[in-house]
Amino acid sequence: MPEFQEKCRVSAIEQLASDVFRLTVHAPLIAGAAHPGQFVMVRVVDGFDPLLRRPFSIHQQFAGGSLKLLFKVIGQGTHILSGLAAGDTISLLGPLGRGFDLACREPVCLIGGGMGIAPLAFLAKRLALSGRDSSLDFVLLGARDGDEVSSLADDFSQLGYTVVPATDDGSLGHHGFIPELLDDVLPAVSRVYSCGPYPMMRTVVAKCQKADVVCQVSLETHMACGLGACLGCTVQGNSGQYVHVCKQGPVFYSGEVAWTE
Ligand SMILES: Cc1cc2nc3c(=O)[nH]c(=O)nc-3n(C[C@H](O)[C@H](O)[C@H](O)COP(=O)(O)OP(=O)(O)OC[C@H]3O[C@@H](n4cnc5c(N)ncnc54)[C@H](O)[C@@H]3O)c2cc1C
Ligand code: FES
Known part of the structure; x- marks a missing residue:
């Protein structure tokens, strides 16, 4: 690359x-x-x-x-x-780094929390441009309050997605945490793409595993070099080995990571 x-x-x-x-x-x-x-x-x-x-x-x-x-x-x-x-x-x-695998023609759900929404906008645009029917896809966006998420939500809506926000203070959309909305959406999708705080993604991954839905996550760790040279970004992989988030990620299939912490 x-x-x-x-x-x-x-x-x-x-x-x-x-x-x-x-x-x-x-x-x-x-x-x-x-x-x-x-x-x-x-x-x-x-x-x-x-x-x-x-x-x-x-x-x-x-x-x-x-x-x-x-x-x-x-x-x-x-x-x-x-x-x-x-x-x-x-x-x-x-x-x-390694990005999202876009090879899914079935309905998908993009779920992001806080600044984890950032990579999902690029992903949403690429998916929409691939000729799929975005109205069957879901975008779930979690944020502290409505100010943080409203203009971002508009960007996804303009691409034709069904957008559902959730805010910590209830000022826009669902009052609560964004993974709480996933249960209603999982029966309608074949794949989930997620980025956000680690506890949020751990909950998302657990729900996807229970529903047998493929899930890709984008991880954020401390990074000093971004090039695979410093070991600063490692997390534990599924069989105990350490993986570099900057080179082998930041996007992983959920089963590649040990969700221990
Ligand atoms: C692959 C990747 C993509 C990212 N994408 C975005 C993005 O799109 N938008 C965005 O706002 N942020 C993103 N981040 C996080 C962003 O890199 C940090 O917020 C930024 O480096 C902080 O720099 P700073 O100098 O302001 O803070 P610093 O002075 O470096 O740190 C301030 C505090 O934040 C903590 N901190 C810093 N970085 C992280 C981290 N990655 N995880 C947990 N705690 C941290 C530090 O320990 C310290 O306590 C991403 C991180 C990674 C690894
Ligand atoms: S950030 Fe240096 S090895 Fe990943």
């Missing part, structure tokens, strides 16, 4: 909620090679503080060579990213 390091010009930054931003950059080489579920390592400054690149899922990809990244401000790197303006430049390395 080709990987590129590109100096990218920021073309837009949108603030979707108090601490959630969406960055648009021109990255034609990475955009041209990207597959849903892959990620980029972003150098947030030209200098050395912070030294390490930060990993972000490819949220959206456009034929003209643009990429969107969706992120929540949680520390130094994301704080710096949130202060970027159109015309600034940042360095991206990617596309990295």
Whole structure:
């Protein structure tokens, strides 16, 4: 798989909620090679503080060579990213890792929580463009509140998906956690694609296993290099071996991972 390091010009930054931003950059080489579920390592400054690149899922990809990244401000790197303006430049390395397997013609469910929604938007677009009937597919989106999820939900609705949100505070959609909605959807789908906090995905995986529905998950771990060189991102595989999330993932079939923690 080709990987590129590109100096990218920021073309837009949108603030979707108090601490959630969406960055648009021109990255034609990475955009041209990207597959849903892959990620980029972003150098947030030209200098050395912070030294390490930060990993972000490819949220959206456009034929003209643009990429969107969706992120929540949680520390130094994301704080710096949130202060970027159109015309600034940042360095991206990617596309990295193994993405989602799209080979399913039957109805599917995409379920994301928090910033785990990010890679599902690219996935939803690719699936919709493959000629399937998206109205038979479900998108379940969990978030802290309506502000965090409403504009993201619109993106999926515009592609023809049946979108059901859930919020922790009940300000939009179901009041509660998003996996609670999965039981009603599983009988109607053949595959589930999931990304979000680890406990959420563990619940999703358990429900899929019980219903005998294939499930792919995108895992987020700490990553220092993103290239398979530092061992910083390992998780335990299904037979006790350690797997690199950056190289063998971030997308796995649920049975490839030991859901122990
Ligand atoms: C493959 C992959 C894709 C990702 N995609 C996205 C995305 O699309 N949008 C998004 O908002 N975030 C995403 N993340 C998480 C993102 O990389 C981190 O939020 C970011 O690196 C934090 O950088 P920071 O400098 O702001 O925070 P730091 O200062 O590095 O950390 C702040 C705090 O957050 C904790 N932390 C940092 N990274 C992680 C992590 N991966 N898991 C758990 N705790 C962490 C640190 O331990 C620390 O306590 C992804 C992570 C991976 C591995
Ligand atoms: S992040 Fe360095 S090996 Fe995966």
